[in-house]
Amino acid sequence: MQARRQLVVFYSRSGFTRLLARALAEGLGADLEELKDTRKRSGLIGYLRCGWESTFQRLTPLQPISVEPKDYDLVLVGTPVWNAGVSSPVRSFLVHHGVRCKNVAFFCTYGGSGSERAFRQMAAACGKAPVATLAVRDKEINGPVQRDRIAQLTRQLEAAAARSLTGAASRAERQND
Numbered sequence: 494m495q496a497r498r499q500l501v502v503f504y505s506r507s508g509f510t511r512l513l514a515r516a517l518a519e520g521l522g523a524d525l526e527e528l529k530d531t532r533k534r535s536g537l538i539g540y541l542r543c544g545w546e547s548t549f550q551r552l553t554p555l556q557p558i559s560v561e562p563k564d565y566d567l568v569l570v571g572t573p574v575w576n577a578g579v580s581s582p583v584r585s586f587l588v589h590h591g592v593r594c595k596n597v598a599f600f601c602t603y604g605g606s607g608s609e610r611a612f613r614q615m616a617a618a619c620g621k622a623p624v625a626t627l628a629v630r631d632k633e634i635n636g637p638v639q640r641d642r643i644a645q646l647t648r649q650l651e652a653a654a655a656r657s658l659t660g661a662a663s664r665a666e667r668q669n670d
Contacts, residue, residue, distance in 0.1 A: 497654055499523035500560060503571035504582035506534050506543065509602040509631045510573045513639065517569060517600065517627075520643055521650070524565070529556035530582045547575035550614070552585040563593040567624070567650065570615060571600045577607025579614040591619020596657070598650060600627040602634065625649035 501518040504527070505511035511527065518525040531554045533539055546553065562568050570591075572583035579587075579601075591597065599615050601608050608628035616622055627646040629639050 497566040498564065499567045499569065500526060500562060500565040501569045501571065502526045502528060502558070502562070502586060503600075504528040504530065504573070504580050504586075505571075506539075506573055506580070507631075509634050510571050512634050513600060513602055513627075513629055514571045516635075516639065516643060517571075517646070520647065521569075523569065524560065526558055526560050528558070528582045528586055530554075531556060543580065544576040546581035547578040550578070550584065551581050552588060553581040555582055555585050555589075558586075558590070561593075562590045563595070565595065567596045567598060567654075568594040569598045569600060570619075571602075572611060572615070574601050574603035574605075574607040574611045577605075577610050579611045579618070583615065584618050587615055587618035591621060594619065594621065596653070597621050597623050598625040598627075598646070598653075599623045600629070600646070602629055602631055604631045624653035 499521050501514050501523045503510050503514035534543055572580045597619060599612050601611050612626050625646050627642055629642055633639050
């Protein structure tokens with residue numbers, strides 16, 4: 494059986510999502526692509542801009558990515574939670590590239606709350622339901638909770654892949670009948 498090609502795409506302002514994305518990519522043997530925003534997000538003004546853009550579901554210009562998401566069987570998309578929602582760089586990626594993704598899974602890092610709302614916004618932005626999700630609090634990064642949740646996500650992804658293969662085999666059998 495051919496190995497599934499997986500891509501981890503993420504945006505990170507403070508570094509928490511980057512740490513989780515790297516751990517996921519390493520654990521899954523996936524390619525890694527960091528989204529690069531063209532807007533300044535440092536300092537108080539940058540922080541306030543992040544919250545405003547998330548609240549009003551704004552898009553932001555991104556630097557071009559170096560991979561083609563449609564070439565992957567699964568694209569795992571990661572975001573920090575901003576004001577209980579998805580970050581504008583990830584929203585922009587999903588709006589522009591999500592429709593070309595065969596399958597998606599979502600992950601996020603957050604300090605307070607909003608992970609479920611962020612996942613709903615991500616699904617709406619790309620028009621696809623995720624095969625799995627993972628939410629990790631900032632304070633849990635690089636700890637046992639993160640490792641347990643990554644293991645749980647890996648099991649969810651394996652189950653989704655098995656369902657996909659079973660469904661493809663069933664469709665092929667019906668076509669041959």
